[in-house]
Amino acid sequence: MAEATVFASNPAKAAVAHAHQARSPMRWLVLAVLLALLVFTLFPFFIALLNAFKPGTDYVRGGPLSIPTYLQFDSIAKFWKDADYARKLFNSTLISVTVSVLAVGISLFNAYALGIGRVRGSTVILAILLLGTMVPQESIIYPIYWMAKTVGLYDTQLSVIIVTAVLHSAFGTYLLSSVMSTFPREILEAAEIDGATRWQTLTKVVIPIMTPTLMVLGTFFFIWTWNEFLIPVVMLVSNNNQTVAVAMGLTRGQNMSDPTLQAAAGLLGILPTVIFFLIFQRTLTRGVVAGAVK
Amino acid sequence: MAVDSVARHRRGYYLYLIPGFLGLILIVIGPQIANFVLSFTAWKGVGTPRWVGAQNYQRLLTDDQFWGSMHNTLFYMLSMTVIPVLIGLVLASLLFDYVRDQFSERLSSFFRAAFYLPQILPLTVAGVLWGWILNPVGVANAILKMVGLGALAQNWIGDATYALAAVSLVIVWVQVGYCLVVFMAGLSRIDPALYEAAQLDGAGWWQRLVAITVPMLAPEIFVVALTTLIAALKVFAPVFVLTQGGPDDATLAPSYLTYFHFFTTQRVGYAAAVSTVQMILTLGLAVIFLVFQQRQAERGV
Numbered sequence: 031m032a033e034a035t036v037f038a039s040n041p042a043k044a045a046v047a048h049a050h051q052a053r054s055p056m057r058w059l060v061l062a063v064l065l066a067l068l069v070f071t072l073f074p075f076f077i078a079l080l081n082a083f084k085p086g087t088d089y090v091r092g093g094p095l096s097i098p099t100y101l102q103f104d105s106i107a108k109f110w111k112d113a114d115y116a117r118k119l120f121n122s123t124l125i126s127v128t129v130s131v132l133a134v135g136i137s138l139f140n141a142y143a144l145g146i147g148r149v150r151g152s153t154v155i156l157a158i159l160l161l162g163t164m165v166p167q168e169s170i171i172y173p174i175y176w177m178a179k180t181v182g183l184y185d186t187q188l189s190v191i192i193v194t195a196v197l198h199s200a201f202g203t204y205l206l207s208s209v210m211s212t213f214p215r216e217i218l219e220a221a222e223i224d225g226a227t228r229w230q231t232l233t234k235v236v237i238p239i240m241t242p243t244l245m246v247l248g249t250f251f252f253i254w255t256w257n258e259f260l261i262p263v264v265m266l267v268s269n270n271n272q273t274v275a276v277a278m279g280l281t282r283g284q285n286m287s288d289p290t291l292q293a294a295a296g297l298l299g300i301l302p303t304v305i306f307f308l309i310f311q312r313t314l315t316r317g318v319v320a321g322a323v324k
Numbered sequence: 325m326a327v328d329s330v331a332r333h334r335r336g337y338y339l340y341l342i343p344g345f346l347g348l349i350l351i352v353i354g355p356q357i358a359n360f361v362l363s364f365t366a367w368k369g370v371g372t373p374r375w376v377g378a379q380n381y382q383r384l385l386t387d388d389q390f391w392g393s394m395h396n397t398l399f400y401m402l403s404m405t406v407i408p409v410l411i412g413l414v415l416a417s418l419l420f421d422y423v424r425d426q427f428s429e430r431l432s433s434f435f436r437a438a439f440y441l442p443q444i445l446p447l448t449v450a451g452v453l454w455g456w457i458l459n460p461v462g463v464a465n466a467i468l469k470m471v472g473l474g475a476l477a478q479n480w481i482g483d484a485t486y487a488l489a490a491v492s493l494v495i496v497w498v499q500v501g502y503c504l505v506v507f508m509a510g511l512s513r514i515d516p517a518l519y520e521a522a523q524l525d526g527a528g529w530w531q532r533l534v535a536i537t538v539p540m541l542a543p544e545i546f547v548v549a550l551t552t553l554i555a556a557l558k559v560f561a562p563v564f565v566l567t568q569g570g571p572d573d574a575t576l577a578p579s580y581l582t583y584f585h586f587f588t589t590q591r592v593g594y595a596a597a598v599s600t601v602q603m604i605l606t607l608g609l610a611v612i613f614l615v616f617q618q619r620q621a622e623r624g625v
Contacts, residue, residue, distance in 0.1 A: 147337025169599040173355035196347035279448035299449030
């Protein structure tokens with residue numbers, strides 16, 4: 031059914047298309063090439079799903095492409111328990127949500143001063159911030175690691191939250207400033223005439239109007255933080271504090287001998303992302319553009 | 325408003341920069357300076373760093389591992405930038421200029437979404453999946469055997485001949501979606517009349533790609549190329565998960581080399597020197613990027 035809806039084209043549109051281009055047999059060749067690329071792109075997702083519930087004996091007999099004769103949930107259960115996956119999901123969610131809120135807040139404050147306040151030196155400050163987001167994390171990680179050890183924040187989620195939020199907010203400031211610099215001046219002037227303070231203008235005028243943009247930014251921060259690897263792998267040594275991305279990074283090789291367990295690990299790693307993707311698909315594919323070009 | 329009142333008016337906004345700036349100094353600028361200073365010392369991470377001048381940099385010049393990682397970075401630039409940009413351009417143009425006309429808009433959006441999916445997966449998860457597919461008893465070899473091509477089976481990530489290509493393949497798999505999405509958004513701002521006129525003149529899809537799409541997408545191509553080149557200098561997670569830089573340093577990247585010396589051999593000063601080189605290269609590309617963005621802004625794009 032899904033396929034039928036995807037392929038069914040609007041008759042009016044089809045007529046227009048006819049006027050544009052003659053339909054040639056070439057179109058099926060093009061479609062075949064695109065489908066081949068699609069299969070390659072989705073292959074790891076598909077193969078993980080196909081094997082995560084496959085009995086080990088089936089895998090041995092039929093290989094990775096065979097259809098399971100029955101479904102087993104042991105591999106999923108084993109990885110879930112061994113990796114303490116519920117805990118990892120909780121940690122990743124906690125860290126990502128906190129970073130998202132914090133980084134949007136910092137970005138908003140910065141951008142309010144730079145984009146709307148137009149304080150002197152805005153261009154220079156923005157340039158420094160942008161460079162801040164681009165420098166390799168490797169060149170700041172050791173001093174941060176050392177500082178965290180010194181102040182007792184090593185192996186705490188707070189350390190990852192602070193560092194990640196600051197790094198993301200540099201990008202957020204850059205993006206929001208350019209959006210806010212086009213904020214309608216009349217509205218700001220009206221607020222000022224009504225006697226609003228700067229704080230009131232921010233909370234009662236700017237934030238409500240900017241909410242959609244802030245949500246997009248927050249979504250991106252959430253996913254970037256969820257996927258973050260170097261900082262959490264350095265800062266979070268104990269199992270209890272680790273995130274999904276770190277747990278996945280450290281599983282490598284451990285279950286080499288058990289293919290269905292690897293499939294289960296992969297599938298459990300994919301699942302949250304696919305859920306975000308289904309929820310935020312439009313936001314993500316549009317937002318990345320704002321991020322890259324603006 | 326009088327001039328000094330405007331100035332006073334503006335001054336109040338500086339307060340809003342305080343949290344961001346404290347963070348920036350504490351997390352980015354301070355550590356960056358500290359790292360730079362450390363690159364002139366010998367330090368094991370405990371005790372007092374010992375000043376050794378430019379010794380770390382001298383050693384770096386003759387370090388095969390460092391040069392190997394730089395050499396590999398060129399390959400990572402191929403798989404992070406060149407190949408995904410080319411595939412992304414062709415795909416974007418096919419989906420925008422061909423599939424939409426010949427099939428439907430929905431099919432085109434469906435493809436775009438599907439190709440984008442690997443881009444938002446944690447790289448470590450991508451590593452787990454591909455590590456399983458590419459290992460000696462993994463999915464790839466099993467399929468080769470199944471179709472009677474067992475002779476072609478290789479230890480894809482464990483053999484120095486194939487490891488770099490295998491890691492590159494995974495990177496391309498991740499990166500195509502990013503290029504595609506940015507290019508398709510860029511295409512939507514191009515006047516459709518251009519394509520219609522070209523079609524009336526009998527230009528085929530390929531001619532439209534070369535004569536219209538590529539020139540019109542020049543700003544997007546530039547942005548994508550620079551951001552991904554910068555990312556290529558920082559490839560870390562795929563190497564960490566898939567090969568740990570091996571076999572025989574065949575896939576070693578500068579980021580992995582610094583990580584290895586910081587946290588495994590504890591040669592902190594030396595690792596700081598490697599990461600400083602990495603930082604300077606990144607900064608060079610970043611400055612080009614900034615100048616370009618500034619020009620675009622001036623032109624009002």
